[in-house]
Amino acid sequence: MSEESKKPPAPSSASPEASGRFSRRWFLQGVALSAGTAVLPGEGLLGGSAFAAPQAPARIGPEPVQIALSVNGKDYQVKVEPRVTLLNALRNYLNLGTNTPIDLTGTKRVCDRGSCGSCTVILDGKTVYSCSVLAVECQGKKITTVEGVAEGNQPHPIQQAFVECDGLMCGFCTPGFIVSSKALLDRNPHPTPTEIRRALNGNICRCGTYNRVFQAVELASIRMKVKGG
Amino acid sequence: MKAVMYACPQSLDEAVGLFAQRGPRARPFAGGTDLIVQIREGKKEPDLVVDLKRIPELNELSFQPQRGLVIGAAVPCSQIYEHGKIAGLYPGLIDAVSLIGGIQIQNRATLGGNLCNASPAADGVPPLIVHRAACRIRGPRGERTLPVEKVCAGPGQTALEDDEILVSFHLPAPPERSGARYLRFIPRNEMDIAVAGAASYLELEKDRQTIRGARIALAAVAPTPLLVEEAGGCLAGERAGEELFARAAAICREAARPISDMRGAAWQRRHLVEVLVKRTLQGALQRARGGGASPQGRPGGVNDGPQGRPGGVKEQDS
Known part of the structure; x- marks a missing residue:
């Protein structure tokens, strides 16, 4: 603000x-x-288009x-x-x-x-x-x-697991945790508890629901494995 | 947030041209993890930010036995610890890049920014110092090379002129039987700024007992990251052992010039330096002998520095 x-x-x-x-x-x-x-003049620059004059790049x-x-x-x-x-x-x-x-x-x-x-x-x-x-x-x-995590109207297994594990209290940090968890499971579908903690180390929850969050990620990972994810 | 212009040069010459034109009113911009916050808080007031992430030389990350390691100034931390070869060769550096901020910071923040932001507590700098990194600097008057410890001039200040850019770090290939370790103390598990930090590097003779050379550098206990040459010097030619390491640690304690601030008191920092130097020397020794203590770079590695939280769980990766 x-x-x-x-x-x-x-x-x-x-x-x-x-x-x-x-x-x-x-x-x-x-x-x-x-x-x-x-279209504004600056547009081409960022697209990496032909920009021949090396001495004075456009701003x-x-x-x-x-x-x-x-x-x-x-x-x-x-x-x-x-x-x-x-x-x-x-x-x-x-x-x-x-x-x-x-x-x-x-x-x-x-x-x-x-x-x-x-x-x-x-x-x-x-x-x-x-x-x-x-x-x-x-x-x-x-x-x-976070809006891109769900699959259509179906919550992503991570989102479902957050609901079931009560992975939130006030919920304000939750979108960040969901996105970090998604990125983790995309790269590493079956992380160890240590890997989960490491992957979520840049997200802070003031209510302190970390344990439930970690449980939720584990649950999601197990479910995705069962589904062949 | 102050209004700024933005430029994204595609070559080093273009970037140099921009800084030559605008001098101090232009700021280099790579990861943005410091700069965006500083502009928003009014601590820096550039009128142009120059995005360096499209310049090939600043994105280089390569290792060759003859040439050593080249790290472009705009390479993010996570790219360094995900690089297959670097972890085994420069473990001290991997210790640091995997504990700077959290994952999101590591995906953006760069060693170039860590050095040029010039915080005395920069975690990336002491390992670069002990690994003998040289900085390639480019400006309108040409190119020059400085050892990394000569770049830090004071809190927020570097030896770079306003129109110069840090291009890359060049680290010599590590000799056989060498190893390094970086540790810091923070009162939390993650996402904090070092109260004190230490990097140690050891190179052993063939007997794996006698120390051929050593370098120790400290973080957050002086206006700049501090290379303590005397401490490294006292180890050379001696047999590795606890007593010897304690001597080096005592020298570092004396060399430290800490202040008391919100993160810690001067006496606490001196104490921490002594502890951390001993531990990092042990870690470096283990690595130089080729055993254990592999760096914790990959996701899954937890900051295994000494944890100050009372009753805090100390986690150790395998």
């Missing part, structure tokens, strides 16, 4: 990051404006630039300032330029300084803190958020 709340109110045409007044109302106003956004920003993000298998056109983190982009910017509301707020903003793990997403197969990644770096990369 801190950075946004300090900023003075800005005209409604400014981006959410600058104005600090992102809201559904802002979104509804913004849709009409940004639906047909033209983008600080004003918003249009980029493409691939989240849970879907491509989104997003207009963000370079300072916007992946976390912020996922939670607040995916809606822009579309007519359908996109609710990807499962990735939680808690510490916003790379210490707690609630904002964990999988970036090209590796877990990262999305609060410590810039959205502009993520072009061409595959992003998986």
